[in-house]
Structures are given as structure tokens and as C-alpha cells.
Amino acid sequence: MRFFAALLLWLLTTIALAAAVPTVWAQTHIVGEDGYAALAASAARDGRLQEAMAAELTTQVVSLGADNGYSLNPDLVRRVADSYTRNSGFPGQFAQANRIAHRWMFTGAVPSGNSTDEWLIDVAPMLSDPSFSATLGTLDLQIPPTLTVPITVDSPELQPGKLRALATWGPWVSIGAAVVTGMFGLLTLAAARSRGKALTALGVSALLVGAAGWAAIEVGGRFVDAGLDRTTGNIRTVAEVMVASAEASLHQWLNYTLIAGGALVLLGVTAAVLGSVLRGPDRA
Known part of the structure; x- marks a missing residue:
């Protein structure tokens, strides 16, 4: 027995x-939000992610400049972006930017100005880095407090606060x-x-x-x-x-x-x- x-x-x-x-x-x-941010910081040390984020940041900066009447040189912006994503401060800022995506899915917090149900990442903190602001400062181009980029396409299965x-x-x-x-x-x-x-x-x-x-x-x-x-x-x-x-x-x-x-x-x-x-x- x-x-x-x-x-x-x-x-x-x-x-x-x-x-x-x-x-x-x-x-x-x-x-856990802090754990997810730490995971994002770890991933941000990967060269593939750094290149992809440099390309995305270049797209956002050039688009932001066009919206404000400036024609920016994409190659110059890309060199600045490459330098930024390879510096030691990038993982921490990438982690901070990912917190908005985590809150969207796990708490339902929706960034101001988001009128869709897309899952978003906020790249404004990264574009506010001194390496970017020094370049953009000569153009008097201000980075908005929030600049979101969709992570996923619109889907009825993905809703704020789903988790x-x-x-x-x-x-x-x-x-x-x-x-x-x-x-x-x-x-x-x-x-x-x-x-x-x-x-x-x-x-x-x-x-x-x-x-x-x-x-x-x-x-x-x-x-x-x-x-x-x-x-x-x-x-x-x-x-x-x-x-x-x-x-x-x-x-x-x-x-x-x-x-x-x-x-x-x-x-x-x-x-x-x-x-x-x-x-x-x-x-x-």
C-alpha cells in the first residue's frame, strides 16, 4: 500500500x-513587464535585430521629415541609425520601447492617438537619443512624445488587454x-x-x-x-x-x-x- x-x-x-x-x-x-523588458534588452544585442531596427528607425525619421517639409538623405539617416543601434545604450531603450507593447496586450493600455486595434511599439524614446537629436536638431525637427509602429496587422483576434x-x-x-x-x-x-x-x-x-x-x-x-x-x-x-x-x-x-x-x-x-x-x- x-x-x-x-x-x-x-x-x-x-x-x-x-x-x-x-x-x-x-x-x-x-x-511580468520587467521580465519582458529584460528579454527585449537581451534580444537587442543580436545583430539581426539591430539591423532591422536601424532600417525601421530610418524609415520613421525620413517619413517624419517628409511630414514636416524636409527631404532627408536616407543613407545618412541609416548611418546614424546603424551607429545608434550598435551602441551600449540601445538595449535599454529598446526594452523601454517594448513596454508599451506589453501593456497593450496585458493591461489594455492604448497609446494616445491609436485609433486601431494594432499591436504597437513606441519608437519615440529611441529617436530621442542624442545621436538622432543632434542630427535632427539642425532641421528644427522635433520628435513627438509618442511615435508608434505596428507590430502586427489589424486582426479581430488581437485586442487590447487580450491577456x-x-x-x-x-x-x-x-x-x-x-x-x-x-x-x-x-x-x-x-x-x-x-x-x-x-x-x-x-x-x-x-x-x-x-x-x-x-x-x-x-x-x-x-x-x-x-x-x-x-x-x-x-x-x-x-x-x-x-x-x-x-x-x-x-x-x-x-x-x-x-x-x-x-x-x-x-x-x-x-x-x-x-x-x-x-x-x-x-x-x-
């Missing part, structure tokens, strides 16, 4: 861990999943006759969850591609790099899970062997 109780608790621990790892990761890096429920309940769900996983793990250890074998089993759980997570990312790739199809132009490249950065982060968490699983297996095997030796051949 004790064996079946331990087996059931082990299964519940494995299921809880499979839910906890992606849930806590998502809350940390996607649902508000995740922002509200995400922290509680992630904490609950972690607590439940820990509780079931401790109960598994308490119910098992051999602590060493129980530790080994919990290590196997972590190995299974880590491997399953890697497989799930591969399978989910086509759904990610479908989402990227909603974006166009330079922003498509930016979105691809952001997704790749998120996948790399999740892969890292899964690797930690695999490492923890391997460590638990080794610890469990060692504890089981030592326990058998200490009990002696007559009590083994």
Missing part, C-alpha cells in the same frame, strides 16, 4: 513539475504551481520506504520534464511561425529575434531542470548504495 501511495505521489509530482517549469518561466520572462487575465492570475498560478510541486515532492519522500530510491525517482521526473519541454518547443514551432506571419517588414525580423531569445531562455530553464534531475539521480543512487552498505548484508 505504501508503494502505491509513493507511486501516486511521484506521478503527481511529475505532473506538477511539468506545469510549474513553463508557468514560472512565462511569469518571469513574458507576463489581462494572465497578468492578473499569472503570479498566483506560478507561485501555486511551485508550491504544489514542492509539497508533492516532499510527500513522495515521506511515503517512500527508501529515501535514496525516492530521490532517484524525483530526478527521473525532472529529466522527463526537461526532455518533454524540449520536444514541446520543437512541436510548437509551427504555431509560432503562424503568429509571426501576422508581422511584416523590419518588425518581422525584430519579432523573430525576440521569439528566438525567448526560446533560448526557456531552453536554459529546461537545461537547468535536466541538470537538477541528473544531480538528484546521482544523489539518490549514492544514498541508496550507502544505505545498503550501512544496513549490512544481513539487513539488506
Whole structure:
């Protein structure tokens, strides 16, 4: 009876861990605004994203100049943009610009002047960088407080605040999943006759969850591609790099899970062997 109780608790621990790892990761890096901004800053160090943003900023500056009666040299503006996106301050400003996109999706906050349901990124903070303002200052061209660029095309499926429920309940769900996983793990250890074998089993759980997570990312790739199809132009490249950065982060968490699983297996095997030796051949 004790064996079946331990087996059931082990299964519940494995299921809880499979839910906890992606849930806590998502809350940390996607649902939480600060975590999303940090993810954007990390992606902004990628050369492909820097080139795409330089091209998009060039387009916006030339368009802004045309709207104010100036004919700007696109090559000159592009050189300024390239220099800006490669400097050390760009990742932080790119992260700040992405906060408006995060708030649009997770809180429903809509930038002033946005009359559509498009998902937007605010590039005004980047264009306000001294490298741009010094160039534009000779033209007396002022950057507006907000200058938004669509991330996606208009879609009835994308509405402001679409993920508000995740922002509200995400922290509680992630904490609950972690607590439940820990509780079931401790109960598994308490119910098992051999602590060493129980530790080994919990290590196997972590190995299974880590491997399953890697497989799930591969399978989910086509759904990610479908989402990227909603974006166009330079922003498509930016979105691809952001997704790749998120996948790399999740892969890292899964690797930690695999490492923890391997460590638990080794610890469990060692504890089981030592326990058998200490009990002696007559009590083994």
C-alpha cells in the first residue's frame, strides 16, 4: 500500500513539475513587464535585430521629415541609425520601447492617438537619443512624445488587454504551481520506504520534464511561425529575434531542470548504495 501511495505521489509530482517549469518561466520572462523588458534588452544585442531596427528607425525619421517639409538623405539617416543601434545604450531603450507593447496586450493600455486595434511599439524614446537629436536638431525637427509602429496587422483576434487575465492570475498560478510541486515532492519522500530510491525517482521526473519541454518547443514551432506571419517588414525580423531569445531562455530553464534531475539521480543512487552498505548484508 505504501508503494502505491509513493507511486501516486511521484506521478503527481511529475505532473506538477511539468506545469510549474513553463508557468514560472512565462511569469518571469513574458507576463511580468520587467521580465519582458529584460528579454527585449537581451534580444537587442543580436545583430539581426539591430539591423532591422536601424532600417525601421530610418524609415520613421525620413517619413517624419517628409511630414514636416524636409527631404532627408536616407543613407545618412541609416548611418546614424546603424551607429545608434550598435551602441551600449540601445538595449535599454529598446526594452523601454517594448513596454508599451506589453501593456497593450496585458493591461489594455492604448497609446494616445491609436485609433486601431494594432499591436504597437513606441519608437519615440529611441529617436530621442542624442545621436538622432543632434542630427535632427539642425532641421528644427522635433520628435513627438509618442511615435508608434505596428507590430502586427489589424486582426479581430488581437485586442487590447487580450491577456489581462494572465497578468492578473499569472503570479498566483506560478507561485501555486511551485508550491504544489514542492509539497508533492516532499510527500513522495515521506511515503517512500527508501529515501535514496525516492530521490532517484524525483530526478527521473525532472529529466522527463526537461526532455518533454524540449520536444514541446520543437512541436510548437509551427504555431509560432503562424503568429509571426501576422508581422511584416523590419518588425518581422525584430519579432523573430525576440521569439528566438525567448526560446533560448526557456531552453536554459529546461537545461537547468535536466541538470537538477541528473544531480538528484546521482544523489539518490549514492544514498541508496550507502544505505545498503550501512544496513549490512544481513539487513539488506
